[in-house]
Amino acid sequence: MSFIKKHRLIFSLILVIAILWCGAYIWSFSVIPNRYEGEPLPETAEGQVRFVDDGSCTPYLAKYGADGEMLEVPFKVITVSDSHLTDESGELWFETLSELIESEKPDLVALLGDLILSGNESIQKKLAVFFEQREQYWCFVPGNHDGQEYTGTEDRYELRRWWYGTMTGSPYCISFDEGGDDVYGFGNCAINIRTPSGISQTLFFMDNSVNTDDGFSFDESQLSWYERRIDEIRMENGGKTVASTVLMHRPLEQYQTALDYVEKGEAELVYGDCIEEIEYGGGSMMFRRAKDAGSTHTFVCGHEHKNDTRIVLDGINLIYTQGLHFETYGRSTAIRWKLLYMLNRRCNWFTEGGTGFVYTAAGETVIAPVYLPLSSYT
Numbered sequence: 001m002s003f004i005k006k007h008r009l010i011f012s013l014i015l016v017i018a019i020l021w022c023g024a025y026i027w028s029f030s031v032i033p034n035r036y037e038g039e040p041l042p043e044t045a046e047g048q049v050r051f052v053d054d055g056s057c058t059p060y061l062a063k064y065g066a067d068g069e070m071l072e073v074p075f076k077v078i079t080v081s082d083s084h085l086t087d088e089s090g091e092l093w094f095e096t097l098s099e100l101i102e103s104e105k106p107d108l109v110a111l112l113g114d115l116i117l118s119g120n121e122s123i124q125k126k127l128a129v130f131f132e133q134r135e136q137y138w139c140f141v142p143g144n145h146d147g148q149e150y151t152g153t154e155d156r157y158e159l160r161r162w163w164y165g166t167m168t169g170s171p172y173c174i175s176f177d178e179g180g181d182d183v184y185g186f187g188n189c190a191i192n193i194r195t196p197s198g199i200s201q202t203l204f205f206m207d208n209s210v211n212t213d214d215g216f217s218f219d220e221s222q223l224s225w226y227e228r229r230i231d232e233i234r235m236e237n238g239g240k241t242v243a244s245t246v247l248m249h250r251p252l253e254q255y256q257t258a259l260d261y262v263e264k265g266e267a268e269l270v271y272g273d274c275i276e277e278i279e280y281g282g283g284s285m286m287f288r289r290a291k292d293a294g295s296t297h298t299f300v301c302g303h304e305h306k307n308d309t310r311i312v313l314d315g316i317n318l319i320y321t322q323g324l325h326f327e328t329y330g331r332s333t334a335i336r337w338k339l340l341y342m343l344n345r346r347c348n349w350f351t352e353g354g355t356g357f358v359y360t361a362a363g364e365t366v367i368a369p370v371y372l373p374l375s376s377y378t
Helices: 002-006 008-031 090-105 122-134 155-165 220-236 254-266 286-293 336-343
Strands: 047-051 060-064 075-078 108-112 137-141 191-195 198-205 244-246 268-271 296-301 309-313 316-320 353-359 365-371
Touching: 002 336, 060 155, 075 090, 090 122, 090 353, 090 365, 137 309, 191 220, 198 220, 254 309, 254 316, 268 286, 286 296, 296 353, 296 365, 336 353
Parallel strands: 060 191, 075 108, 108 137, 198 244, 244 296, 296 316
Antiparallel strands: 047 060, 075 353, 191 198, 268 309, 309 316, 353 365
């Protein structure tokens, strides 16, 4: 007994560690995130990416060999969202995005909204330089917070017009506003991925970050534009419907429907958790119109930082992208979780990263989260 009293500090420390380990182990069976544990994304490093917009067809991305010939190889897109950059923040975000690009070597990086809160153009320029230095193609959709610190007198719609204009036109940024004033929002555009066999995928970038006057997350002008472009791209592809992915900032109302259906066994939860309330902001006919058109197999969004699910509803993927939420309110940023992870590796709350999409020449899609390594959190 005297020995224990003499070394009570050591024994107390051992007891605390034991309690933490046991608690973490028990806890891990009930609340640990439903992380993706499937196959990693296939390699896609072969070839050099080019963006072609010559006015003869829908702008497209393709990969070319050293001889200048287009290659029949897979194409990789990495999505991240909700960086919430300001003039005073972002260093960790840039560092970890650089790490993600270096490890995954994506052909395109897609940023899904709530990127820059700043009311001046300094961060926009920094973002453009970041990608230019890496010769990395990138694109984006607006989020509901983008440019919110702007101090002009314009209304919200005009504020977003200003913000969108500051983001486009830089080297390697392929975003553009295809619909103009005839289509609600900013940055609605279609970009194809091509191989020698034809168009393997269409990427639809659509702005649903602010509700329409009727309270919908997508305006009828956007839905009509989307359907028309599917038909036009089908004609470009020799009459064959092209598989497509819709990239946006906010979720559809069907994200909530799908989550409810998982419990009933009527939808499949592939991975992930919905910890944060799903805020779709208003209904629309987007999901139904997409089903009828028979092209889109995947919707992917951000907005809810703590959600990272992939749910399949009626054969269509509804995905919350992984993000790099270190300087916002992400669930994985607190270093305190690292202690639990060190005690019990099942307690892995580190879900930050990006979501990868590999499109094959045959029109197939491989989807998998790409988690940052634990070293990124130190």
